[in-house]
Amino acid sequence: MGVRSRIQDERFAAFKRALKERNLKSTSQRDDIARVFFATNRHISVEELYNEVRTISPRVGYATVYRTVRLLRECSLAAERHFHDGEARFENAEQEHHHDHLICEKCGKIVEFTNNEIEDLQEAVAKKLGFVISRHKMELYGVCAECRSGRRVRRAESAPARVVHT
Amino acid sequence: MGVRSRIQDERFAAFKRALKERNLKSTSQRDDIARVFFATNRHISVEELYNEVRTISPRVGYATVYRTVRLLRECSLAAERHFHDGEARFENAEQEHHHDHLICEKCGKIVEFTNNEIEDLQEAVAKKLGFVISRHKMELYGVCAECRSGRRVRRAESAPARVVHT
DNA sequence: TTTTATGCAAATCGTTTGCATAGAA
DNA sequence: TTCTATGCAAACGATTTGCATAAAA
Numbered sequence: 001m002g003v004r005s006r007i008q009d010e011r012f013a014a015f016k017r018a019l020k021e022r023n024l025k026s027t028s029q030r031d032d033i034a035r036v037f038f039a040t041n042r043h044i045s046v047e048e049l050y051n052e053v054r055t056i057s058p059r060v061g062y063a064t065v066y067r068t069v070r071l072l073r074e075c076s077l078a079a080e081r082h083f084h085d086g087e088a089r090f091e092n093a094e095q096e097h098h099h100d101h102l103i104c105e106k107c108g109k110i111v112e113f114t115n116n117e118i119e120d121l122q123e124a125v126a127k128k129l130g131f132v133i134s135r136h137k138m139e140l141y142g143v144c145a146e147c148r149s150g151r152r153v154r155r156a157e158s159a160p161a162r163v164v165h166t
Numbered sequence: 167m168g169v170r171s172r173i174q175d176e177r178f179a180a181f182k183r184a185l186k187e188r189n190l191k192s193t194s195q196r197d198d199i200a201r202v203f204f205a206t207n208r209h210i211s212v213e214e215l216y217n218e219v220r221t222i223s224p225r226v227g228y229a230t231v232y233r234t235v236r237l238l239r240e241c242s243l244a245a246e247r248h249f250h251d252g253e254a255r256f257e258n259a260e261q262e263h264h265h266d267h268l269i270c271e272k273c274g275k276i277v278e279f280t281n282n283e284i285e286d287l288q289e290a291v292a293k294k295l296g297f298v299i300s301r302h303k304m305e306l307y308g309v310c311a312e313c314r315s316g317r318r319v320r321r322a323e324s325a326p327a328r329v330v331h332t
Numbered sequence: 333t334t335t336t337a338t339g340c341a342a343a344t345c346g347t348t349t350g351c352a353t354a355g356a357a
Numbered sequence: 358t359t360c361t362a363t364g365c366a367a368a369c370g371a372t373t374t375g376c377a378t379a380a381a382a
Contacts, residue, residue: 025336025381046372061339066372082248087371102297115291121284122306125332129277130311131268138304140288145296166291191356191361212347227364232347253346 004039011038011077011092018075032057033068034077043081043089043110083110083139099163100138106147112163174204177243177258184241198223199234200243209247209255209276249276249305265329266304272313278329 015034019026036053037044044052050065069090072078079093083103100118102111118138126133181200185192202218203210210218216231235256238244245259249269266284268277284304292299 023336027337027381029338059339063340063373064338067337070373102292102295104297105300111295111297113291113295115287118284118287118291121281121287122304125279125281125284126268126306126308128332129268129279129330131270131277131306131308132314133306133308134271135308136304136306138288138302140292140297140299140302142292142297142299142301148298164295166294189361193356193362195363225364229348229365230363233362236348 008035008038015072015075015077018077024071029057029060029064030068030071032060033065034072037069037072037078037090038092041092043083043091045087045089047087049090098135100140102140102142104144104147105141106143109144109146111144113166114163115166170205174201177204181238181241181243184243190237195223195226195230196234196237198226199231200238203235203238203244203256204258207258209249209257211253211255213253215256264301266306268306268308270310270313271307272309275310275312277310279332280329281332 012031012034015038016026019030033049033053036056037049040049040052046062046065046069049069050060050062053060053065069078073080073090076093078090081089081091081101083089083101099112099114102113103109122136123133178197178200181204182192185196199215199219202222203215206215206218212228212231212235215235216226216228219226219231235244239246239256242259244256247255247257247267249255249267265278265280268279269275288302289299
């Protein structure tokens with residue numbers, strides 16, 4: 001919400017281009033859903049996205065949100081994630097930089113990180129076993145510093161997503 | 167399923183012990199389901215387990231299989247995995263040695279491996295970000311040697327599970 | 333006008349649960 | 358006997374789909 005950044009505009013433009021390429025129609029619903037999605041910086045579930053879009057455009061249906069999220073996924077503009085809670089979560093896909101996740105089992109906080117040494121070792125292991133890797137998923141579960149110190153108690157609903165390069 | 171191995175018997179005994187500890191009853195259904203589960207060496211889904219159990223004991227219900235799998239999970243005798251296909255898969259949990267997965271996107275083959283260097287780096291990254299890790303999940307997706315050479319075409323339904331230590 | 337998208341409700345899929353009955357302790 | 362487990366069917370929550378209508382091209 002609020003100010004729109006350059007990167008959001010770029011993504012939105014990419015979305016419009018993707019629609020044209022596929023001969024799909026631009027609609028106000030798709031635009032609203034995409035804009036809300038690109039404006040969020042957390043791992044958002046379809047339900048959360050639906051609720052946020054409804055505050056802008058109260059008549060959009062659940063199915064349309066699902067269909068649009070699928071579209072965003074197919075255009076590589078959204079990345080699907082499955083953590084612990086049954087429902088899928090989506091994040092803005094930055095084609096350039098994939099990342100991994102560190103998840104606090106107490107408060108639900110999610111920290112994103114990358115580590116090149118680990119990536120290199122993954123390649124090495126795969127090569128040794130005859131595989132050529134196209135992608136990977138790595139999730140570390142534990143307890144964050146705040147929770148261990150007892151400072152934080154509530155579930156972290158919306159974790160800001162900044163990738164830490166370690 | 168032929169010969170029963172020592173390790174299967176040990177697991178089955180551990181299961182019986184776990185039932186006693188919890189004041190739960192031993193039933194023929196639980197025994198059958200557990201035995202079939204311990205006899206399998208692949209990542210089995212509830213549906214597959216149900217079908218196999220039905221060949222032994224045709225009157226068990228789906229719900230009982232679900233309930234027993236949940237029980238096995240709670241006793242740390244089964245480990246739950248979520249790959250790509252919507253349904254949960256379970257494997258025999260060997261408390262001693264956790265492992266990671268290498269998954270072929272062509273044929274579905276799953277290779278299990280461990281790598282201590284990667285584990286050490288995971289610890290290091292988590293520490294740097296203030297976390298204490300309790301467990302992790304790492305999945306590498308790619309194409310296996312057989313599929314790249316065009317030798318293998320069909321989906322590998324039942325991958326034998328031997329952990330490779332790299 | 334032609335064609336695709338939407339919104340709703342119904343369908344689906346994996347999984348869980350309520351309840352009357354069967355079986356273990 | 359007492360109490361838990363089973364099997365069935367119904368309930369569930371996340372996601373998808375059929376269809377008549379609305380909107381884009």
